Every structure is written in C-alpha cells, then in structure tokens.
Amino acid sequence: MKNKVYSSFDEAVADIPDGATIMFPGFGPPGIPRNLIAALIRQGAKDLIGICNNHGALGNLMDVGRLIETERVVKWVCAFTAAPHPSRKLAFEALYEEGKIEAELVPQGTLAERIRAGGAGIGAFYTPTGVGTEVAEGKEHREIDGRMHILEYPLKADYALIRARRADKMGNLQYRLSQRNFNPLMAQAATTTIVEVEEDILEPGQIDPDQVHTPCIFVDRMVRIPPAPDGIWDTPIRT
Amino acid sequence: MKNKVYSSFDEAVADIPDGATIMFPGFGPPGIPRNLIAALIRQGAKDLIGICNNHGALGNLMDVGRLIETERVVKWVCAFTAAPHPSRKLAFEALYEEGKIEAELVPQGTLAERIRAGGAGIGAFYTPTGVGTEVAEGKEHREIDGRMHILEYPLKADYALIRARRADKMGNLQYRLSQRNFNPLMAQAATTTIVEVEEDILEPGQIDPDQVHTPCIFVDRMVRIPPAPDGIWDTPIRT
Amino acid sequence: MEKTPLDRQVMCNRLAREFQDGWVINLGIGMPTLCSNYDFGDKQIIFHSENGVIGYGPLAVEGEEDLHLVNASSQYVTIATGAAIVHHADSFAIIRGGHLDATVLGAYEVAENGDFANYKTAGRKGGGIGGAMDLAVGAKQVFIAMEHTTREGEPRLLQRCNLPVTAVGVVTKVVTTLGLFEVTPQGFELKEIAPGYTTEDVQAQTGATLIIPDNLIEFNA
C-alpha cells in the first residue's frame, strides 16, 4: 500500500510549483484548510491561480485572504469579487481594483457545478443561472425547453487543499456537518489532493463504506492536524 | 408535518396515470423496488414510459421485466436493449424486435448523468462517451479542449419507485452497499418519489445528518416492506 | 395616525406567513434571515442553506457554537431534527433543480418586470454574487425584503433596474418598510400598506406606477 500519510504540512505542499492552479474549499469558517494554506504561504510559490468561493474573511484567522495579501496570486476564480457589505473590504479588493490580480466572478452554484464537471469528465454544461446578467456576456446561449441557458466549462486544478474531520490510511474521508461544502468536489477535480485531518488517522476498514464522503482514490497526501498552537484550529467567531 | 407513510403499496401507487413516465432503479438484484413494481402491475396503468438501466433479469423474481411482459409499456430508456449474452433473451427483446415497444439505448454513465441533470436543473451537457458510435448519430458534436463530445439532455420523470434500507418519517433515506446505485438520482429527478423501506421507519432525528443518502425533500411517500410472503424480499440468486 | 416604517422583523414575518407546511426555504444574507424567527406553529418548514445544510434551526447560543455548522451568512446555527447534509454541488442541484419552494433575498432594486439587483453597487468593480443568481432562477418563488428607499431617499422599486441585475423576471413578492407588493404582468400591485400611510405616500416614494387594488388592506404580519 502506498503511504499517503505525511508528517508535516510543509512536506505535503513542498512540491507545489510557481504557476500552479489550486482549489481552496470552505464556506464560512468550516472546511477551510487553514494549516495547508499557512504552509503554502511559508513555501513561497508564486503566480498562483486560485479557485475558491470567496477571497477570505474579516478577522485574523488564517485563510486565503492571507495568501492573497502576499501578492503571490495572479488570478482568482470565485463567487465574490467584493464583500457582500461594502464596508468590509479585504486586501483582495484593493489588488483587484488596482489591476494587480485578475478575477473571474462566477455564481456560486455554477462554480460548484464547474468543479464537479471537472472531476466528472463533463465537457461543458448549460445552466439557466446568470442569463440576462453580466456573467452571461460573451457566453454561448441556447434555448432548451423554452428556457434560455448559457454554456459553462469545467474547472480543474493541479492541487486541492482539503480539510476533513476523519480519514483512514487509504485516504477515505468524512466531513462533519457544513464542513463538507466544496471539499469533496475539489478533492475529485484536482490532480493532487492534500488533506489536513482533524482526528487521528484510522486504519483501513474503520470507516463504514456506506458513510465515506470522499473515496480514497481522490486522496494523495494527508497530515494529521497537531494540537494548538502547532496546528490551526477554529475558535468561535463572535461579531 | 405532512404524513408521508402509507400503509400499502397499492395505496402508494394508486394515482399513477396512464402515460406516466416512471424511473426504476436497480443494478443486479440490489435496489430494485420489487414491491412497488408488483403494485404497479396490479394497478394496471398503461402506455407507460420507463427509465431503467436494464429491462429485467432472468429468473422469476419480480422486476421491470414482469411489467414489460404485461405490454403496458410504450417506451423504455435503458442501457441494454439486448442482454449481454444472446442466449438470455427476455420478453422485452421480442416486443422490441416486433416494434411493439419503442426503446432508447443510452450508455449507462450517460443515463446516470442525464438523470442527475434532470434533478439538478442542468439544461444539457457535453460528454465524450459514445463519440464515433451509433449512439452519437444525429447528436450535436463539439470539440472541447481537443476532444470531441456529444450533447446529451436531461431525463425527468413523473414518478420514481425507490427501494431503501432505512428511512425516517420525514423521508430521509439510507441505502446499504450497492443498493444505492440509481436510487438517489431517480428520487431527485422525479416529481413524485415513492419508497419501499426494508427496516422499520424511524423517528426524525434518528439518522445522522452526515449520513443521509437521500434528503427528505425528495421523498413523497413511503411504505414499510412487510415480512414475506406479503412483502417481496430478495433471496440469493445462484447460477 | 403616525407614519412609522415597518420593522424588519415585522416585514419578514409577513413573508414567512406565506410559507406552507413542508416548504423548503432558502434565506439570503442579512434581513431575510429574520424569517426564521417567525412562529410557524404546526407547519414544518425546512431551511436550506447554500453550504448543503437541509434543515437548520435557530442561531447557536454563545458558548454552545458547533464549529462545523454555519448558515449562508456564516453565523453558527443549530441543526434541525431530521436534517441532512450534502456537498456544494448537490446543494445547488437542489436550488437549480427547482426543489426550493421559495427564497427570500435582500435587494438594492426591484423592477416592475420582476428583475432585481442585489450583487453589485454603483461604481464598484467587484460584485458579491454568492448563491443569489442560482437562487433567483431556481426557487419556485422569489421574495424580496428590503427598505422601501435608499438612505438618500431614492426609490428602490423601479420601472427598470439601474444596477446590474441578479436575474430577470423572477421576483413574485416584495416586502418593504411601506408594505407588501406583488409583481404582476401589469407591474407592482400594492397588496398591504403600512399603518398610517396613504397610497399617495407610497406612490411618491416608488419609481414605478403602482396598481392599487380595491381590496387593499392594512399591512398584517
């Protein structure tokens, strides 16, 4: 059996080259691979292309916003190029407005579906989402069953950085509650999938086959998150 | 809370009208809604359109082959219009060869993806499957990233007949092992989803939210399968 | 009678009253989340959020947050009895596939043809689409909850949207600080009016010609 368990986050991300396309899951705090993002920042790869629902959150928790601040990102594919509230500007927005980072704004469901298509070998798909809006500009239109649709293409990545609740040594993963979000989709759409795991990594067979969320065939590397302060763990965000 | 638990299969299928489009899951014996199929045969609806991986299996277990024999089906959408072995002909083949039943032959992965698209609001999708074969004839072709694809459209149904291992009263479902197959896809793609359940129907909250395979929002009616001989249960098929 | 604009909770209660037993609902960021505070009595309402939670409950009490569970506004919530979790593509398959009975969204502008704008403000390069475009085209009904006018007193109910639209022709009902409106083929129909206001008051703050039906009633949440 191939060993997929790595002893450090730094080792797990060491080979990510300049120019890599990387998928980052997370929706709100749950499911963000904070430890792998921190390791990627330490590692120093540049000219990166990111695929992620957002571009970070307010506050000082480690997330993609911290990576973007380092100006090692050239392009960001996401559902928010501005925060929902104009008062909550992040580093991304200034860089984007200055033209220092390119962005592709994608409706969230289209983003999720494009990532799924990337992992599922679908060449392209028609969706009604975005018809009549700026995101439809320049896209192919087609009326299907009396309803207008636009054509959207798959997203793939060189790497996906994933956070899971539980794993076995083969790489079968489980997520807990809304931690799941983009994680299974990105694990499937990336060439190399690297996972930070919240619990001790189990022996094969300890996860019920009916209850695996990401099958081991999509997982390449895993690191158990150490206790704080060595590992990054969420704490409640209270506003 | 709406009551979704019905006391008999006959009651659960009573309103299926002539001309209905119905999805039937199953791959090999596991996951076939045998009790609901038996009730549908008793009910007598005709001019039905079926969507199903196969058109029945050899042997005398209740399945879609028995429905097709009754000649109340006008069209069948499936991945097998002939058995894999020419020696194993079923009633369907004779009816198909005589022109008494229309059929649409679909590669199995395209069938599954078309059903998923039906439940997911995808207007159409491009797949490389079938390019250069008879199933691509008459379909739109498009080269994407240097590879030829064909355009395929979603499948929906008026009804899906489903078999699950476990359910709660709200309609959350779990399947066991390869019983899952087409069941979750069809439950999502049909207007009305009717489920036969192998275990006693649980109270809401007794199934872990992380381990639900079909969320309750896709389930309309459920019937607990009674012990044999009133209920139809699989027995090992030995060849 | 004093003219007091409707309270946000009262506005959302009015929309929540439309929800029927068994409905699956998605509440947008901000004001719409207040709909979940309504007392639904015997009705079972299932709240869906974009991150794949089908069945969430009230906000978590401070100190009892489950760090693996937030709603679409990134607030820690509780899980409802009988909930289910799916991944993001399956969550939007629910939305796009027509499996939501209604969504309640905030907006900057709503037009009498059912268009609305809620993701991009004037003069800003970026936008925050999130799940709004999918919700707008996927849900069976799109309800909007918003202030009747901008902070500067400009109308938000318009003949046509000025801002980039989120979707075209999808809004069915709008509740504002001044009343409840239905989007009809003929334009906005004022169904219920805030206490103390006259139809002329409301028309004066609206950028489209209102239809005033004979059966107009006082706002009733």
Place this chain on the structure above:
Amino acid sequence: MEKTPLDRQVMCNRLAREFQDGWVINLGIGMPTLCSNYDFGDKQIIFHSENGVIGYGPLAVEGEEDLHLVNASSQYVTIATGAAIVHHADSFAIIRGGHLDATVLGAYEVAENGDFANYKTAGRKGGGIGGAMDLAVGAKQVFIAMEHTTREGEPRLLQRCNLPVTAVGVVTKVVTTLGLFEVTPQGFELKEIAPGYTTEDVQAQTGATLIIPDNLIEFNA
C-alpha cells in the same frame, strides 16, 4: 510442442500483472472478472464497479452472500477493506473523469486503430451497452481479453471493425488465446506468443498485418 490456446485465467493473469500498486481498475462482464483472481502480492489494487462500489473483494461464498452487494456482472461479491460506496452518477464521474487507471473488457472485435466492438452482434436490433462506452473513453488504459477467433474461426483482430463500435481508438493492449498484443500507431504488435505457436500461425488467424518485434517472447503470465 503442442499448440494449446491459452487458458482464460492465464490470459487474465497476464493483464493483471500490468496493474501497478494503487491502481483503480474496472473489470467488465465475463472473462475480465478473472483478473481479480490474480495474486497481486504486496500491490494494492482497488476494484471499482459501475454500481458505485470502490473496493470489492472475491466472490461471496455460497450461503454467505450479502444481498446488498453485487459486482457489475450481478455476482454477489465481498467488500474489500477500506471500500467506499457512491451512487451511479458519481460512479461514472469516476469513470468519465479519468480516475480509473485501467479497464479490462471483453470484445467481439478489435481493430488495429484501437477501435473495438463489444455491445451488439450482427443482425440484432438491440444492443447491450451497459457501462462499456463510458469505460472505453474514460479509463486511462483499455485492455481487451477475448478469444483470438470466433467459434467459426473468423479473426477478431481486424484492420477495421465490422460490428458497430463501442469506442474509437482507445484500446492499448489485447490478450487473446494466442498471445499478448499492443495497439501501436502502426497497428497490432505481437509482444508475447502462446507456447507452441509460430508467428505465421498467429498471423494466419488475424485479420490485420501483425508487427513482429525482434524482442518477441513466449507468453508469460
């Protein structure tokens, strides 16, 4: 030396020997299932089947069948340690998405351009595609295991397929009762020959011109 066509298990063992540690493999109905009987030693091979089983083991012993678990041939099988189950669309997302390292399929005909035919026999209206078209375009390598000729002695390795094809230009290796063949841009190359046969014997039963390399060896499973 006696000319004895290769045994089916021996043929499948030869293909199974190609599988590398960690490979994900789908075995077609019939003869290909014999590949799972090969002794893989320390190599971990994950067998996938169309119905969403990722990691199945040997056939179930009679009397110990699990009625919820079959392989793609509808045989009751056992579950492997560390298995996972997905639904049919996710199962074919694995296939179509390029996540299978190889598939082994049966065939009626294989052409020197890599086309093959395995779903429809001559003169029959219906066909049995099953998962074959998806496997053929999705797996990184497509191996075929089949008799070298038809029951009537007609060749199955051809310049071009006569029957309706399952996919075009995808086959990489073929094992038949007479040897192991690779599909190259120049046509079929005979890599290993069944004991007792001459290259002329094999060519005589083949419908395309074989490439005979200098390093041709005896079939070695």
